[in-house]
Amino acid sequence: MKIAVDAMGGDYAPKEIIKGIELARDAYSNVEFQLFGKTDEIKQFLQNDSRIQIIQADEVIEMGDEPVKAVRTKKQSSIVLAATAVKEGEADAFFSAGNTGAILAAGLFIIGRIKGIDRPGLTTTLPVVTGKDAGKFVMIDVGANADTKVLNVYQYALMGKYYAQNVHKVANPKVGLLNNGTEADKGDMNHRKVHDLLAADKDINFIGNVESRELLNGAADVVVTDGFTGNAVLKSIEGTALSMLKLIKSSILSGGTKAKFGALMLKNTFGDIASSMDYSKYGGAVLLGVKAPVVKTHGSSKAPTVKNTIGQIREIIDSHMIADLNTYLTDHADDLKQIKDSIKSGK
Amino acid sequence: MKIAVDAMGGDYAPKEIIKGIELARDAYSNVEFQLFGKTDEIKQFLQNDSRIQIIQADEVIEMGDEPVKAVRTKKQSSIVLAATAVKEGEADAFFSAGNTGAILAAGLFIIGRIKGIDRPGLTTTLPVVTGKDAGKFVMIDVGANADTKVLNVYQYALMGKYYAQNVHKVANPKVGLLNNGTEADKGDMNHRKVHDLLAADKDINFIGNVESRELLNGAADVVVTDGFTGNAVLKSIEGTALSMLKLIKSSILSGGTKAKFGALMLKNTFGDIASSMDYSKYGGAVLLGVKAPVVKTHGSSKAPTVKNTIGQIREIIDSHMIADLNTYLTDHADDLKQIKDSIKSGK
Structure with missing residues (x-):
């Protein structure tokens, strides 16, 4: 497999x-890379060009x-050229740590939507940190669309299901709708409509509404939500975790010798906690609903995160999730058209 | 001042x-109470009825x-009778730990809206846990309305401003709009409209969009948002904080003798952290936009939280925030009507 990489995006690009790409190349023997960017700058840092092709982007x-x-x-630009390589079949996936909006636009306009998906959604994998089933879950959409319609959220459930099933290897993944209460009639009219669509779909293992309070407890394997709420929830989780880690640090620093001694004893424990909450270990955010994996990692990513994200892209390609989703959408085109029409007619 | 209390609502009622009411009575010498509920049950627990009147609710x-x-x-019911006492001027505020929806409905339908406010909003005070300005901020709406319009969010900003200014004693409070990015054009059409309305209002110290990642860092004194997003963000913050505390506990328990010893040394530090994140110290959620303070505390509240919440209600009454908000709305009735008309006409 071959991955098209935007070498110029990110704070440390x-x-x-x-x-990171060299780490990934050394770890995954079946992956080749195309590095798009300023050739002279790339050559300055590249130590060994085995399985790595450099392509000039002005x-x-x-x-x-x-x-x-x-x-x-x-x-x-490196983003446009890398996405074009994927579109033309020269590469199997697109990776960048750059401008999120531009990556989404390149995915949507250059690589293009899968037939049957109206709007792609951005997906993030988050950790389940408590409870006996500690693992991970996928949330979609976390910000590709600020203005989301009922049909889009319904389609996120399908895409999220294939991600959890194929990539996370969860059999019959539990799909939950993020809502402001667990009862079926919670939320505004649109949430009630999505709830009823999902509840009626025999191909989706819908467990009903889930509240954001329960996400890290493993409420569902797939959490579907509109992009505005998903983005706000993701950033709240991130912000709260970071604030608490800072709070622990500052409390220890101002806590005198006893506290500092205690912190020393708990060094490994704190390391475990930070690592439990650090979801960059799962790679980046994936734009689902386009014809090839488009994966964006944090702008602040350093080499290990880049390597993890390449590992994730490799799993996505190996999992054939896009082909399987495609097959499902083609086989069920009539049903899906009926759902679309029923939403339009307001039934 | 007199507070009408639903004695029957809450897990430990x-x-x-x-x-909690007895603790509050002993702490605040100028407060009287009306306890609504089953007289025989109340009498069983009440130790001293000084400044406490019992009113039977069947x-x-x-x-x-x-x-x-x-x-x-x-x-x-105790909720309806207590709200009616406020409506009839027998009490100055309403307190309950019971069914949130019923409390909101009693506030809206029995106590009634302030003239000039279209929909009341639910407010929570949250801690600023990091940064040099550690303090607190108010978020509105955290769930009174799942379906919020531009005008409602604009009015939340006014109500939040008076809460921060009068109750939190913040001079010229910074008002931020919760959005999925800080740039002025972020969010859907409604967020852009609210942004522009707030930016044009010379009576509101609007600092622009704020992201949920920055809330606990003290991004604003007043965070305004629609009730659906506000509810999701509040529950994400709560859930993440609880998950991390659980994670710390379980990591220590499975971390061997060294970790347990370290935890003992850090006992005070962990206590400080839990207390920093525990926003029940600020009291309960306040329904703003109704004619008297309607305050709801967590269903799981025990006596100390009940006492804190009574302290908060006392501060709200003492602050004259409702009278001041009322005066503002009356004095600016023409401007506010113009804003309403401009939203309706889509300008």
Whole structure:
């Protein structure tokens, strides 16, 4: 398999991206890479070009660039060229740590949607940190769309199901709808409609509404939500975890010798906790609903995270999730059209 | 001042409610209470009836009751009778740890909206746990309305401002709009409209969009949001904090003697952290936009939280926030009507 890499995106690009790609190349013997970016800069950091092809990109889409406009006008940018390589079948997946909006736009406009999916959704894997079933779950959408319709959320459930089933290897994954209460009639009209659609779908193991309070307790294997709420919830979880770690640190520092001694004794424990909450170990956010894996990792990612994310992309490709989702959508085109029509007619 | 108390609501009612009211009575010499509930049960737990009047309520609204229906049909319930006492001017505020929906419905339908407010919003005070300005902030709406319009969010900003200014004593409180990015054009059309309304309002110290990741860092003194997102964010913060505390506990328990010894050394530190994150110290959730303070505390509240919440209600009454908000709304009735019309006409 071959992965098209935007070597220029991210706070530590191209250095840490290239370092990460070399780590991944050494770890995964069946993966080849195309590195898109400024050839001279890439060559400065690349130690060994085995299974790594460098492709010159004259332009870079910056973090502050307006995403859709940048993808339309910067035709020679590393993001546009890498996405184009995937579109043309030269590479199997697209990876970047750059401008999120531009990555989503490149996925949508260059690589293109799967037939049957109206809007792709952005997916993040999060840890289950408590409870006996500690593991992980997938949340979709975490911010591809700020304005989401009933049909989109329904389709997120299908995409999330294939991700959990094929990539996370969860048999018959439990799908939950993020809502402000567990009862079936919770939320606004749109949430009630999505709830009823999912409850009626025999191909989805729908467990009903789940509340954001229970996510890290493993409420569901797939949590579906509109992109606005998903984004707010993801950032709340992240912010609260970071604040608590900072709070622990500052309390210890101001807690005198006894506290500092205690912290020393608990060093491994604190390491375990930070690692439990650190979801970059699962890789990046995946844009589902497009024809090939489009994966974005945090702008602040360093080499180990880049390597993990390549491992995740490899699992996605190996899992054939996109082909399986495609087959399902084709086989059930009539049913899905009926659902679409029923939403439109307001039934 | 006199507070009407639903003695029957909450997991530990009436015992812990009554215990808490007695603690509050002993702490705040200028407060009188009306306890609504089953007289015989109340008498069983009440130790001293100084400044506490017992009023018989034959019915109880249970946690599982459909809120609006329960308020309409259980006319002799402790919630309905307590809210009616406030409506009739016999008491100055309403307190309950019972069925949230029923409390909101009683506030809305019995006590009634302030003129100029279209929908009341539920407010929670949360801690700022990091940064040099550690303090607290108020978030509104955290779940009174699942389906919120532009005008409602704009009015939340006004109500939140008066809460921060009068009750939290913050001069010229910074108001932020919860959004999925800090740029002015973030979010869906409704968020952009609210953003522009707030930015144009010279009476609101609007600092722009804030992201949920930054809330506990003290991004704003007042965070305004629709009730669906606010509820999801509040529960995410709560869930993440609880999960991390559990994670710390289980890591220590499985970490061997060294970890247990370290934990002993850090006992005070962990106590400080749990107390930093425990927002029940600020009291309960306040329904703003109704004619008198309606305050709901967690169903699981025990006596100390009940006492804190009474302290909070006392501060709200002393602060004259409702009278001040009322004066503002009356004085600016023309401006507010203009804003309402401009939203309706889609300008």
